[in-house]
Amino acid sequence: MPDFADTRVSLAGQGSLIGVALTASASGACVALVAGIQVTVRVPVGLTIAAQQSMLILRRGSTYWAISVLTAAPVIPPTVPPPADTPPASDPAPAPKPVTTTGTLVCPAVTTSTWRDGHWRTDLGSSTSADTYQGRYSGSGYGRMSGFAFYGSKPRSIAGATVTKATVKLRRLTSGDYGKRSPTLRLVSQSTRPGSFPTLNETASGPALGVQGHVSPSETSFTLPTSWGQAMVDGSRGGLCMTVSSDDPYMRLAGRSSWSAAWTLTLYWRRSS
Incomplete structure (x- = not known):
């Protein structure tokens, strides 16, 4: 064995x-x-x-x-893939979309007045709601006239907004001939009526209007340059003017006393946040 x-x-x-x-x-x-x-x-x-x-x-x-x-072999848990609809952890969340707000701001004129011969006219009724004139009536011994509308602080209540459109309401009244005539519009620095002649800036040709009751149209909601409305909101401009460097065309547009909507400025705006 x-x-x-x-x-x-x-x-x-x-x-x-x-x-x-x-x-x-x-x-x-x-x-x-x-x-x-x-x-x-x-x-x-x-x-x-x-x-x-x-x-x-x-x-x-x-x-x-x-x-x-010798130790036992390490136990490595299996890797579980993420669900198909789960984005990789390294992908950042998308930025939220900006919220855009739009609106309309109606700004009635706080003052309508006409300037002639070094002062504001007081013979038209209230000098702060008077009709607005441009040029000089043929044969008149008085000087040329310029009509103004001021808007106070209301346009600046939407400071920071972007103006997308600006309009102003105009109505032509009897004075001068009846044919269609266009006022020359100017942008004014002041937002309230000063004691002296206001500061005039940018210029644009206004709408062709006939006299109310005689030639149509005599009334319009005229679209201003968008930059004019933006300047009102930003505070660098505060009013509008109708004026010419010659006597013609002589014309009269309604002020607040003749038409409550006269020279009303409407601003269309948007703001993103």
Whole structure:
């Protein structure tokens, strides 16, 4: 009958080996089972081995050295892909869309007046709601006239808004001939009537109007340059004027006393936030 020596396997020349400690390390050694063979394994200082731990063993000659304790393979959880409708975490959220507000601001004239010969005319009734004249009546010994409308602070109540359209209501009354004539419009710096002649700026040709009751049209809602309305809102301009550098065309447009809607300014605006 064969003895235990018949079952031994030579471990010479196998390089690194794996063994299971049968005893805990003590006094720099432990007993381990390597390929079915029970051997004594030297344990370096600083390495502690418990019974039943697997270890990596290096053989040098007839001496076995434990070089490390083997741990179980790490468990790596599977990567779960994000749902199809979930954007990548690195994608920033889109910026919110700007909110655009639109509106209409109606600005009645606070004053309508006519200037002639170095002062505001007072012979037309109230000098702050008088009809507005342009030019000079043929044969008149008086000087040329200029009519004004001032709008106070109301246009500036929407400061910061962008003006998209500006209109003014005009009505021509009897004076001069009946044919269609166009006032020359000017943008005025002042928003209230000054004691002296106002400061005139930009110019534009007004609508061709006939005299009320004789030639149509005599009344209109005339579209001003958009930049004029913007200047009113921004505060750099405050009024409108009808004036010419010659006597003609001589014409009269209604002031507040003749027509409550006279020279009413309407501003169409938008604002984004």
